[in-house]
Amino acid sequence: MELLQLQYFQVVARLEHMTDAARSLHVTQSSLSKTIQRLEEDLGVPLFDRSGRSLRLNQFGRTFLHRVERALFELEQGRQEISDLSSPESGSVELAVNTAGMLPEILRKFRGKQPHVHFHVQMSTTDEMRTLLRRGEVDFCLSSPPVRGDDIECQVMLLDSILVAVPKGHRLSDGSSIAVTELKDEWFVGLKRGYSTRDITDRICQSVGFTPKHVYEGDEPARLRSLVEADIGLAFVPESSTWGSTEGNVQYLRIEHRDFVREIGLSWHRRRYLSRTALEFREIATDYFNRLPHRQVHSTSSAIY
CATH class of the missing domain: 3.40.190.290 (D-Maltodextrin-Binding Protein; domain 2)
Incomplete structure (x- = not known):
């Protein structure tokens, strides 16, 4: 079983469409199909129910996808941690938001302290944010309502x-x-x-x-x-x-x-590795909300939901 097989399987499982997955991965459809077939041969079971060109994850596929996403999540956290250790002055912060009114001032303060750090912001729904956090694709979500879950830590701001x-x-x-x-x-x-x-x-x-x-x-x-x-x-x-x-x-x-x-909260995955720059962003965001003259929260401490 190869890492490439797992990465390809993850994309096909999410899209449940071989052509779209091949386009997303920039590989030929025949090459992708052969890779998935070899993975199924290694496991000894089919991972998809096939009907013509349509694909649907079966019970084996859903069970395996859960483990694959956890494994790839941990590998990505390891890559980020090594990158942070080797280049502490650089890095990036990935954000998902659905309430952006206060974001410009937070980003201005962050850029003032970390002028060389890249940040990327995407507008997302609450459900999309939950998925992004669990896949390890964003560091933080700034949202109302806050994103909560068993594996998500949330700080009401x-x-x-x-x-x-x-x-x-x-x-x-x-x-x-x-x-x-x-x-x-x-x-x-x-x-x-x-x-x-x-x-x-x-x-x-x-x-x-x-x-x-x-x-x-x-x-x-x-x-x-x-x-x-x-x-x-x-x-x-x-x-x-x-x-x-x-x-x-x-x-x-x-x-x-x-x-x-309405509650505005900052959320992050409990197991995601947070780089030094990500931690500094959280500190700046927390300080910004703490200094608001009209600020009102039940508690300033973070809580796990």
């Missing part, structure tokens, strides 16, 4: 209150807070389902007897303010997105419900 944005002159704009039930007849502009703020607000509103009515659903948080200013609808927005912004024609009201809050 911020409890970010969710406010409702209303245009000045609106019937609700006289006060500084509002009961959630007062919003049941309003129209909203907001993010699509799957974003943490949208999912939290939908769930809480439904628990008190109504579903928010949306006239606009998008994936650009920065656009919501202008839509509220134009009196298109109200918007649920994280308090952190209002820090430093000029008030303009929008007023932000607190919602009288303790669950209108």
Whole structure:
């Protein structure tokens, strides 16, 4: 059994398509098929159920894939550790995020201390982040909700209150807070389902007897303010997105419900080797959140979930 066979099997198992896997690996389909066949001969069992051109992992394949991914994960951690020991002044940090509002300032501080370190950021869903962490493909995930799991360590950085944005002159704009039930007849502009703020607000509103009515659903948080200013609808927005912004024609009201809050957390795989540069990034990110004037968390210590 060869390392190349395991690497090829991992890609084919993930894609369950020989042509796509060959394209991803930059090898010919015939060469890839022969490599997988030799692996199956070495194991003495088929790893896929084949029907024409389609492939599906069978029970043997699923069991073997679990072990292969663990083995390749450990080998990659060893490679990273050796690289860190041999070149301590260089390196890279891989990030996955779904909340990027505070990231520029964190990266600015990080680059100021580590100007020669490469970092790469990708936007991902929570499920994608969990997969990336377990495969060892990213160092950290900065997300709301935080990524949690038996093999994932999570540090909650911020409890970010969710406010409702209303245009000045609106019937609700006289006060500084509002009961959630007062919003049941309003129209909203907001993010699509799957974003943490949208999912939290939908769930809480439904628990008190109504579903928010949306006239606009998008994936650009920065656009919501202008839509509220134009009196298109109200918007649920994280308090952190209002820090430093000029008030303009929008007023932000607190919602009288303790669950209108989102957690922002930094997560990493418990067994992933974290380089010196990765550890410094975590230190800088933690320090950034600790210094926020509006910071609120249950605990500043990391916890394993």
